[in-house]
Amino acid sequence: MLKLKVNEIEVEVEEGLTVLQACEKAGVEIPRFCYHEKLSIAGNCRMCLVEMEKSPKPIASCAMPAADGMVIKTNTPKIEKSRKGVMEFLLANHPLDCPVCDQGGECDLQDQSMFYGIDKSRFKENKRSVPDKNMGPLIKTQMTRCIHCTRCIRFATEIAGVPELGAIGRGEDMQITTYLEQSIQSELSGNVIDLCPVGALTSKPYVFEARPWELKKTESIDVMDAVGSNIRVDTYGWEVKRILPLINEDINEEWISDKTRYACDGLSNQRLDTPYIKYNGKFEKATWDEVFKIIKSKIKNTSKDKIAGFVGDLANMESSYIFKEFFDRTLDTNNYDCRTSNYYTNINERENYLFNSKINGIEESDLIFLIGTNPRFEATILNARIRKSYVNNLTKILSLSDVGDLTYPYKTLDGKTKTLVDIFEGKSEITKDILNAKKPLIILGESFFKLQSADFLFNLIKNFLTNNKKISESWNSLNKISTDASTVGSLDLKIINEKGNIFENLKANNFEIIYLLGQDNLNFDKKNEFIIYQGSHGDKGAEIADIILPGAAYTEQNGHFTNLEGKIQKAFKASYPPGEAKEDWQIINELAEFMNNRKLFNDKDELESSMFNYINLQQENRVLSDQGTASKNFAESENLTVTYKEYYFSNVIARSSKTMLDCNNSKLETKKTGTDG
């Protein structure tokens, strides 16, 4: 530990920290532009100057390592004068266009010039003007405002792993640009907008939409993938204007993926705002009473095992739970499932479907083995962690199949399940690597669980890891990447048709009533089924429906989501459902009341506490040894092809979003023109 004095305050800091961090520990705020905790140190904005004893000149505190016995002063007239000088230089070429700048109100330069700026300019020459650059459909550039902090370059190179941004030219003519002004090929590119301390990089879809102080800010949870990134939803009246990341070191640090950030314009397109009934192939508007009446009579006239329910990828746990209760208590059937096909899912133990090593654990790992997954598109933020682990520790990364560019180098195996069997039966070189690794990370993707021999392979891998003490109290190397926000929550709630053959019956058109709770991804040919679709957007599910119940999207209702690590987080209501639409749990509760004259739950609190009781009960009563059902035989070698949903169109909200369409098109265009020469 090093002892320093900052403005007469004594602080102790660890070795390797900088003077700026020491000052922060002493509670002294240092102005800065280029310094950012998560990025490497550049030291080029010079705003963080402080005075150090025995140093004739002020020092840049962000780049100076703290040393024992340093005496730092941050509030002397000399420092104020030097910071004012730095600020004057920064403002010399910065345009005075704050009234038309989207950064206005949340601009570092604006804020800090309130303290260090002077009210008039001594710079009489013409200001520098820089042509704007194309950075794709998400980032609007106004490069004259750029103060060359290089945060965006460092982010793209270090965190996103796409070294496409650079500073060309030099001195006054330095310009930040992407290579030949192509759009940034990253799913994390939106984060440079948050990083930019001025208005040089702003959000294109959000351009001139609102001022930060007019927006209502709600802290919430993202549902675009199963990572459960913490977000802030900014609303203006009903409309969700933008989504920003919140810092959560355990999950998303302070980044979010482009889909999380920009799919929000899908929340105002294609919305279902009133109940609909299909007459002769055409949807007609109806009232809640009318649709409930039809549903009631249909259900009364159908035997209970001819009714099936499917929970979709964006449903929160409250809705899923009341949906399950509706089936269990009102309809008295357990024909419900949260999956889209009958792939192998073992819910005997919770660790079978969780990312057990935790997202933070990725950084400690020394060997990462990806099986049937493309984390870049299935869990973007998690992929950024794997990259971080690679950058910090040069972690060895293997993948069974070749899944393309993951932003870090990895070794590809042949993609055959036979290879997996060899590895986990101890007949391969890689076996030794796994055994020698202190904290290996075996990551199974959903494509793995869709294999025919997934059952056998999963148990083989799990037994191998258990026998070799790679699954223990301190480290559990078995990991599954779920792709949907609702998956883990639904499995915790046991919304799964384990014994029955719901998917075969669905394919064979054996059901007469199908109730879809936001489920748009089912793959079957509709014949005479009566389909009830409850959801927020008019998409595939609503198209085939006979009755549409308009529900709420994730920003319009309070609800819990369990992320892929098994962490329960609550998403808060930022807006309200449009038109006649209601919150999902309310619809089901009212439907139950309509049918039996008895509500399932009196209010949301009762629903919530009942749900948590159920989850706790399930976890206590889990059947521990159910290995008997595992098939003992390895049928034949299969090719493990990694399939995942198209990144920009993975759910109804993203599919309704114009921005996501633009992103997809820009990516296609780049592919066509070809970036490799």
Add this chain to the structure above:
Amino acid sequence: MTLRKISKEQPERFEFTQENLDEANRIIKKYPKGRQQSAVMSLLYLAQKQNDNWIPLSAMKHIGKILDMPYVKVYEVATFYTMYNLTPVGKNFVQVCTTTPCMIRGAYKLVEACKEKISENENEFVKEKNCSWMEVECLGACINAPMMQINDDYYEDLDKEKALKILDQIISGKKPEPGSYRGRLNSEPENNRKTLLDVKNA
């Protein structure tokens, strides 16, 4: 100085000749393993020499691939240094020094010569002459002012007449003798030495 833009006309492909590739590998070997990116400046210069004194984008990509570094990083280096030409300058690239010592000794006469023989404007590539000229800052040969640099060679102690002659030869494809045009050896005094007479090899 403004940001130099890359040429609109870019050749499709660029590859080092075998000779230059060997040279590139020799340069790369100077640096420790994993630090091969340090060779980027030498390789850019090599590419510039090979490609008639300018660096096309395909050369930057080629170098990026050889050194295993992102294209934009090569691009950054190439745009940073003024000695890398990003647009065609011709096989004969004439640089006239117009910094004070040369200016006093009549550098603008050389500029006039260039305007007459090559093109009216500087930085203008004349295709049929395969030549262009530009004014540059001090080239460090003040004692032999005025002077100009053509490709790798210095032509010193010039006046307008001599410059015109040199340019004529250059354009017609000949290579005039570099060095002083008043018969001096390097930068020795014009009418023989007057000091250090007792030192033989001074």
